Amino acid sequence: MSMEEQDILRSAVIEFAEKNIANSAVAIERTGITDDLAVSLAAQGFLGAALPTEVGGAGIDRQGYAVILKELASYSPSVSVLVLITGSIAGRLLEKKADSLLGRIATGEESFAVSLWPATDGSGSAGELKISGNKIRGTRRYVIGRPGGCLVAVTDDGKLVLVKSGFSLSDEDHHLSFRGLKYSVASIDSAHYEVISSNGAETMERILSGMDLEISAIALGIARGALAKTVDYTKVRKTFEKPLKDYSTVANNISRLMSELSVAEIALQGSGEMNETEMLMLKVHATDLAKRATKYSLQYHGGYGYIEDFGVEKFYRDAVGLTILLENQAADGMRLSKEVFGEKSGYL
Amino acid sequence: MDFEFPEDIVKAREKAAEFARKEISSNKALMYDREEKFPEELKKKAFEYGIVDYTNPWSMLVTIEELCRADPGMGIAATVSLFGAEVIMLFGNDSQKTKYLGAVQNGEMMMGLAVTEPGGGSDVAGIKTTARKEGNRYIINGSKMFITNGTMADFFVMLVRTSNPEDGKRHHGLSTFIVPGNLPGFSRTKITGKLGVRATNTAELVLNNVEVPAENLIGEEGKGFYYIMTFFNISRAYVAAQAIGIAQGALDRVLGYLSELQSKGASSTITEEIQMTASDIATRIEASRLLTYKAASYLFQFRPNPTITSMSKAYAAETAVFATEKALEITGYSGINGDLERFFRDAKIMEIWEGTSEIEKLIIWRNLIKEAQGGN
Numbered sequence: 001m002s003m004e005e006q007d008i009l010r011s012a013v014i015e016f017a018e019k020n021i022a023n024s025a026v027a028i029e030r031t032g033i034t035d036d037l038a039v040s041l042a043a044q045g046f047l048g049a050a051l052p053t054e055v056g057g058a059g060i061d062r063q064g065y066a067v068i069l070k071e072l073a074s075y076s077p078s079v080s081v082l083v084l085i086t087g088s089i090a091g092r093l094l095e096k097k098a099d100s101l102l103g104r105i106a107t108g109e110e111s112f113a114v115s116l117w118p119a120t121d122g123s124g125s126a127g128e129l130k131i132s133g134n135k136i137r138g139t140r141r142y143v144i145g146r147p148g149g150c151l152v153a154v155t156d157d158g159k160l161v162l163v164k165s166g167f168s169l170s171d172e173d174h175h176l177s178f179r180g181l182k183y184s185v186a187s188i189d190s191a192h193y194e195v196i197s198s199n200g201a202e203t204m205e206r207i208l209s210g211m212d213l214e215i216s217a218i219a220l221g222i223a224r225g226a227l228a229k230t231v232d233y234t235k236v237r238k239t240f241e242k243p244l245k246d247y248s249t250v251a252n253n254i255s256r257l258m259s260e261l262s263v264a265e266i267a268l269q270g271s272g273e274m275n276e277t278e279m280l281m282l283k284v285h286a287t288d289l290a291k292r293a294t295k296y297s298l299q300y301h302g303g304y305g306y307i308e309d310f311g312v313e314k315f316y317r318d319a320v321g322l323t324i325l326l327e328n329q330a331a332d333g334m335r336l337s338k339e340v341f342g343e344k345s346g347y348l
Numbered sequence: 349m350d351f352e353f354p355e356d357i358v359k360a361r362e363k364a365a366e367f368a369r370k371e372i373s374s375n376k377a378l379m380y381d382r383e384e385k386f387p388e389e390l391k392k393k394a395f396e397y398g399i400v401d402y403t404n405p406w407s408m409l410v411t412i413e414e415l416c417r418a419d420p421g422m423g424i425a426a427t428v429s430l431f432g433a434e435v436i437m438l439f440g441n442d443s444q445k446t447k448y449l450g451a452v453q454n455g456e457m458m459m460g461l462a463v464t465e466p467g468g469g470s471d472v473a474g475i476k477t478t479a480r481k482e483g484n485r486y487i488i489n490g491s492k493m494f495i496t497n498g499t500m501a502d503f504f505v506m507l508v509r510t511s512n513p514e515d516g517k518r519h520h521g522l523s524t525f526i527v528p529g530n531l532p533g534f535s536r537t538k539i540t541g542k543l544g545v546r547a548t549n550t551a552e553l554v555l556n557n558v559e560v561p562a563e564n565l566i567g568e569e570g571k572g573f574y575y576i577m578t579f580f581n582i583s584r585a586y587v588a589a590q591a592i593g594i595a596q597g598a599l600d601r602v603l604g605y606l607s608e609l610q611s612k613g614a615s616s617t618i619t620e621e622i623q624m625t626a627s628d629i630a631t632r633i634e635a636s637r638l639l640t641y642k643a644a645s646y647l648f649q650f651r652p653n654p655t656i657t658s659m660s661k662a663y664a665a666e667t668a669v670f671a672t673e674k675a676l677e678i679t680g681y682s683g684i685n686g687d688l689e690r691f692f693r694d695a696k697i698m699e700i701w702e703g704t705s706e707i708e709k710l711i712i713w714r715n716l717i718k719e720a721q722g723g724n
């Protein structure tokens with residue numbers, strides 16, 4: 001997608017977000033993404049942006065998709081992750097399925113939830129999920145997505161399965177990040193299932209490592225959302241009779257973070273030219289930046305930064321959650337050092 | 349120089365740790381966090397157990413550490429019901445001490461300290477709430493923001509403006525009052541949706557022509573700023589102890605997680621990077637302790653050293669944030685689904701309340717330059 005096309009798309013996403021997300025961002029955190037919002041996202045072509053047109057998606061390229069993810073994340077990281085789960089996870093896992101499931105997910109009629117375990121972090125205890133004959137039963141933790149639709153998870157014996165009914169999602173898992181989505185434990189009681197892949201862990205890992213650019217976009221959106229609020233706030237908030245922005249520590253810290261962000265955004269815009277390694281490098285930079293930017297943003301909002309209503313603390317939580325829930329930092333470290341040193345490195 | 353605590357403080361720490369083991373569990377902490385509920389029962393038990401005793405400040409310091417190590421929200425809630433008491437202790441008259449201090453010291457009453465306003469917390473001299481003298485009473489108007497124990501406290505030590513600063517010195521003309529929470533015109537609204545320390549009670553207070561008897565003035569009119577700064581010099585050492593507790597609690601959980609990995613034969617996943625990060629956390633905790641105990645040592649011998657106190661508060665707070673963030677990175681899913689995500693959310697308040705990290709650093713600078721210029 002050309003720069004001009006990206007700019008037009010960006011304006012459209014911002015217009016949508018101003019109308020549909022800005023005023024309900026706190027409500028999204030408290031009670032979740034509503035069906036109406038999911039349907040509106042779909043109607044605009046954002047929910048299924050990355051899905052092929054044959055299944056009702058918009059068939060947009062990666063740069064365009066990144067624009068959507070980034071701009072939505074700057075209003076609500078949860079909404080952006082919903083689009084990611086739909087486009088990058090459901091899209092890739094269910095692409096070979098002949099029925100119209102993916103189409104229904106693209107239009108928001110059907111919701112989709114997934115446990116990325118063990119790709120993100122195989123060491124956690126994720127419950128027991130076993131296949132016996134033509135039925136599946138047990139629990140799987142770390143499920144992210146909207147309830148009420150279908151579920152994809154890896155079984156104990158490594159199969160990647162799709163379960164369309166006969167399960168429930170309870171939110172007993174803790175809830176640091178992406179509160180607009182459910183982050184839950186799936187309980188499956190003798191349900192029918194379909195095997196998507198017999199090597200589930202590998203498939204999941206491939207999907208995860210194929211999302212570097214998309215995760216970068218979300219991280220940069222988080223940083224942009226937090227810093228934009230902070231620039232506005234520090235212009236009007238006064239201490240000792242002077243606006244906060246007049247203090248050199250405040251101004252310089254925010255400005256330095258803004259420069260880092262702008263450079264990364266330029267890289268993201270030109271990502272059409274990037275190879276896999278560069279995308280990984282951008283992700284490492286973007287996720288680290290998101291953590292630092294959100295920490296300063298919360299801090300410069302003082303007590304108000306600590307309260308949900310001001311919409312800054314969610315960025316702080318989500319920046320950290322992003323690196324745990326949607327990436328595997330240990331694996332990324334190994335991938336990166338292998339590229340840098342040209343051979344396996346950094347494992348001791 | 350002896351770095352060991354005397355026997356009675358060691359015992360106080362053990363007693364607090366024992367109490368925490370009995371009364372604070374992950375499940376309870378999760379429930380109070382989720383429901384944003386104050387652990388009334390825990391607070392009551394802490395008094396019964398004899399571990400909340402601010403007349404023994406060293407014991408209190410290590411007790412706060414141990415309780416916050418078990419859970420920051422519950423630990424703070426159990427020990428914060430006397431917040432602001434030192435103002436009355438140091439500057440109140442005998443009748444105020446008799447009427448208010450005894451009751452908060454034995455846990456029958458709860459109090460709060462109301463300084464911050466919607467318009468600002470760092471700039472204490474910039475507060476807008478006023479008290480106007482009429483006969484033998486004062487009429488208070490204004491509002492206070494983010495006040496701990498806000499909807500529960502029986503009374504507050506409140507900073508208000510009693511006269512305009514004549515000489516342009518904004519810290520002049522401020523006074524402190526004891527303001528009961530049930531007076532007509534005094535409304536209190538609980539603030540929900542905090543990032544962390546959700547077991548503590550926080551509120552916005554609005555005072556609309558609230559009449560307070562003149563006898564509730566603490567110390568002298570116009571000296572309020574000085575009283576509050578003196579108080580912060582004390583309370584910051586306790587906040588540093590909260591922060592150390594949080595960081596230590598995070599380290600405990602990291603070590604528990606890594607030990608389990610080791611015992612499962614997965615030592616190879618504990619890379620050098622993880623080992624060194626754990627060492628960094630431990631080192632910073634130890635450094636925070638040394639600074640805090642040094643600050644406390646000056647303080648509890650009645651010769652406070654505001655530079656060291658601010659250093660300890662700022663450093664311990666940064667350590668709590670650093671430790672909890674690193675702990676989450678190391679423990680991944682397990683941490684995010686356990687106590688650590690709560691510790692991470694709780695830790696950030698340490699850099700904000702009772703003097704943000706920026707304000708602490710400005711205090712340190714002011715003292716440093718004053719000293720460099722010969723103390724003038």
Ligand SMILES: Cc1cc2nc3c(=O)[nH]c(=O)nc-3n(C[C@H](O)[C@H](O)[C@H](O)COP(=O)(O)OP(=O)(O)OC[C@H]3O[C@@H](n4cnc5c(N)ncnc54)[C@H](O)[C@@H]3O)c2cc1C
Nearest residue numbers: 239247299300302303463464468469470494496702704706
């Ligand atoms: C959960 C909670 C409980 C609290 N409990 C109490 C309580 O019991 N009683 C009470 O009185 N208050 C309480 N507070 C308020 C707290 O003390 C204040 O939030 C804090 O002092 C900061 O004030 P502020 O929020 O107005 O931020 P501001 O003063 O507006 O500051 C905003 C940001 O600007 C920074 N800043 C300010 N001046 C400068 C400068 N010159 N240079 C660089 N940076 C600067 C600050 O460090 C901060 O990061 C509580 C707050 C919370 C969130």
